[in-house]
Amino acid sequence: MGGYGDVKLLNDDGSRLDGRSIDESRPVEIKAGVIPAADGSAWVRHGLNEVVCAVYGPMEAHPRKIQLQDQAVIDVRYNMAPFSTSDRIRPGFNRRSREISKVTAEAFASTVMVERYPRSKIRIEIEILSAEAGTRCAGLTAASVALADAGIPMRGMIVGVASGKVEDTVVLDLDKAEDNYGQADLPMGIMPTTGEIAFMQMDGDLSMEELQQAMDYNFAAAAEMHDIMEAALRARYEGGDE
Amino acid sequence: MKGNQKGAEPRLVIPGEVISDHANLNPGCGIIKSTDGHIATRLGTLNNNEGTLHVQPINATYMPRSGDLVIGYVEAVLSNLWFLDVAGPFNALLPMSLAPWKVEFGDARNHMDVGEAVLARAQEVDESHSVVCTMKGVGLRKISEGRIVSIPVQQIPNLRGENGATIQSIKEASDCRIIVAENGRVWIDGDTAGIRMAVQAINVITMTGHRSGLESRLTACLAGGEV
Numbered sequence: 435m436g437g438y439g440d441v442k443l444l445n446d447d448g449s450r451l452d453g454r455s456i457d458e459s460r461p462v463e464i465k466a467g468v469i470p471a472a473d474g475s476a477w478v479r480h481g482l483n484e485v486v487c488a489v490y491g492p493m494e495a496h497p498r499k500i501q502l503q504d505q506a507v508i509d510v511r512y513n514m515a516p517f518s519t520s521d522r523i524r525p526g527f528n529r530r531s532r533e534i535s536k537v538t539a540e541a542f543a544s545t546v547m548v549e550r551y552p553r554s555k556i557r558i559e560i561e562i563l564s565a566e567a568g569t570r571c572a573g574l575t576a577a578s579v580a581l582a583d584a585g586i587p588m589r590g591m592i593v594g595v596a597s598g599k600v601e602d603t604v605v606l607d608l609d610k611a612e613d614n615y616g617q618a619d620l621p622m623g624i625m626p627t628t629g630e631i632a633f634m635q636m637d638g639d640l641s642m643e644e645l646q647q648a649m650d651y652n653f654a655a656a657a658e659m660h661d662i663m664e665a666a667l668r669a670r671y672e673g674g675d676e
Numbered sequence: 677m678k679g680n681q682k683g684a685e686p687r688l689v690i691p692g693e694v695i696s697d698h699a700n701l702n703p704g705c706g707i708i709k710s711t712d713g714h715i716a717t718r719l720g721t722l723n724n725n726e727g728t729l730h731v732q733p734i735n736a737t738y739m740p741r742s743g744d745l746v747i748g749y750v751e752a753v754l755s756n757l758w759f760l761d762v763a764g765p766f767n768a769l770l771p772m773s774l775a776p777w778k779v780e781f782g783d784a785r786n787h788m789d790v791g792e793a794v795l796a797r798a799q800e801v802d803e804s805h806s807v808v809c810t811m812k813g814v815g816l817r818k819i820s821e822g823r824i825v826s827i828p829v830q831q832i833p834n835l836r837g838e839n840g841a842t843i844q845s846i847k848e849a850s851d852c853r854i855i856v857a858e859n860g861r862v863w864i865d866g867d868t869a870g871i872r873m874a875v876q877a878i879n880v881i882t883m884t885g886h887r888s889g890l891e892s893r894l895t896a897c898l899a900g901g902e903v
Contacts, residue, residue, distance in 0.1 A: 590692030
């Protein structure tokens with residue numbers, strides 16, 4: 435999010451370098467139930483991002499000191515595969531993955547009905563197989579579908595979407611170049627059925643008007659993506675996907 | 677859930693889906709009430725059970741309830757109790773006082789060791805899901821023969837069928853003794869060919885129980901044909 439002024443990110447006709455319009459999302463593809471050994475799972479391809487998520491539980495929370503007597507603990511592990519980017523990533527946790535794991539867990543703690551499972555743990559494993567930009571949003575989306583697939587009760591499904599600013603223009607769903615050289619990034623976790631925001635971060639600077647515009651883009655994109663998530667779940671159980 | 681549906685055909689709902697066409701019904705399992713109407717909280721089939729709307733989940737973890745017949749594996753042994761894996765979030769306790777034998781303190785391992793299977797009943801389940809099991813009761817025992825297979829708990833009604841018709845047909849076709857525990861474990865005892873047939877039938881239910889036409893697939897399976 436350097437905001438490099440000399441990097442051209444919009445074409446002269448106002449379209450983006452990959453040909454999308456400013457309020458157009460990258461193509462999204464979702465499949466539910468891709469890991470038989472997990473209680474619930476999902477695969478998401480969002481642009482060049484590819485994410486697999488597995489959900490296990492509710493199970494007994496270990497070690498015992500993390501148990502909450504009146505609700506379940508959501509334990510998220512976000513991890514980027516070493517081969518997910520052009521430069522190899524050192525395997526294992528790092529500061530960024532810890533941060534994303536933490537904020538993702540907090541987002542789901544607001545929508546999963548954790549009070550149903552005291553002393554338990556719901557484990558969400560998010561594995562980034564291929565990263566372009568917006569992996570935390572793709573991870574949120576995949577985790578929502580996997581949680582639903584696992585039969586975990588939730589108030590709604592969270593959709594991960596992002597908008598940002600490039601060349602003083604608010605655009606939806608930043609790709610890698612826009613993420614690296616743009617001026618701002620606003621990833622959000624939205625529950626389209628209730629209109630609630632479960633997760634929101636911002637990197638860079640946006641004016642109030644730009645923030646409102648970015649949020650409007652995000653809400654519209656979340657509604658569209660929610661339909662794709664719903665279709666993926668219906669295809670698994672109604673479409674005879676055996 | 678079959679047999680008590682009234683009104684519209686059951687349909688698949690997803691978490692967060694607003695159910696606007698049943699506003700006059702009471703919210704049941706898997707449904708919360710909001711200002712917008714009823715909201716589904718689980719992925720499953722929407723059912724109307726005599727005025728109460730509820731979601732029959734497609735996937736669900738077994739949550740023990742008092743009185744459930746369970747098949748558990750001994751996971752740990754202390755001097756005076758066993759810990760049983762009953763396929764729920766927590767291990768169940770089986771104290772020596774609720775075992776069918778007279779057990780001396782410190783002698784529990786000689787009666788039942790880690791890895792052995794038991795047919796037990798959940799006697800107490802508290803609000804934090806702690807479970808105490810008992811083996812005192814008719815038919816409750818250590819399982820020392822036959823085979824135990826697993827089936828998703830939400831498929832148990834499909835395995836039993838209307839008034840136990842499906843499980844009865846599997847028993848007759850395979851000539852096996854079969855006990856279906858509430859925690860999704862099924863004990864099968866008989867000759868090798870019979871056990872194989874019963875396991876195949878259970879696999880058909882596990883894999884395709886959520887789709888229509890299960891009865892014909894099961895009939896084909898039990899007749900030894902292609903499924």
